Amino acid sequence: MIKEVNSEFEMRAFGEKLGRLLKGGEVLELIGDVGAGKTTLTKGIARGLDVDEDVQSPSFTISRVYSARGGLSLAHYDFYRLNDAGIMANELHETIHDPSSITIIEWAAVVEGILPPERIRIIITAPSSTARRLEITGPEELISQL
């Protein structure tokens, strides 16, 4: 499906709606240039998962984990400029297969091989400084509720 948003606020609101639909075990791959809005969308998803903490870009730490509603956790990864995921690949592999974790990955190229085929993929492009176009693929039962 295609979703168009016209502001950062709308991007967060869409993320919140998506976050409310997640049940645990989902893997989301966010694709888009620097400044596309991947982390902004993640902040919205975190709100939909009732994460209390302030979600920050994991660029320097590569991963951050937040506690979410109903015993779930949100694991947020950013592999920007990494040529080798190293031991982070092992950590990612574990989170991906943990049914109580929701995994969101930015700049996933270096770990593409370990991502499950049934993941949710969101490609974000920016037609203007404030508009964003999201192309979302994933399980039909989820997509149909967005």
Ligand SMILES: Nc1ncnc2c1ncn2[C@@H]1O[C@H](COP(=O)(O)OP(=O)(O)OP(=O)(O)O)[C@@H](O)[C@H]1O
């Ligand atoms: N509609 C919009 N949706 C999301 N962000 C927007 C929108 N309009 C403007 N912005 C701005 O675009 C920037 C998006 O930054 P963000 O950190 O989310 O991007 P990113 O895709 O995670 O980049 P990076 O690859 O560097 O991690 C922010 O400065 C935000 O204010």
Ligand SMILES: [Mg+2]
């Ligand atoms: Mg980011």
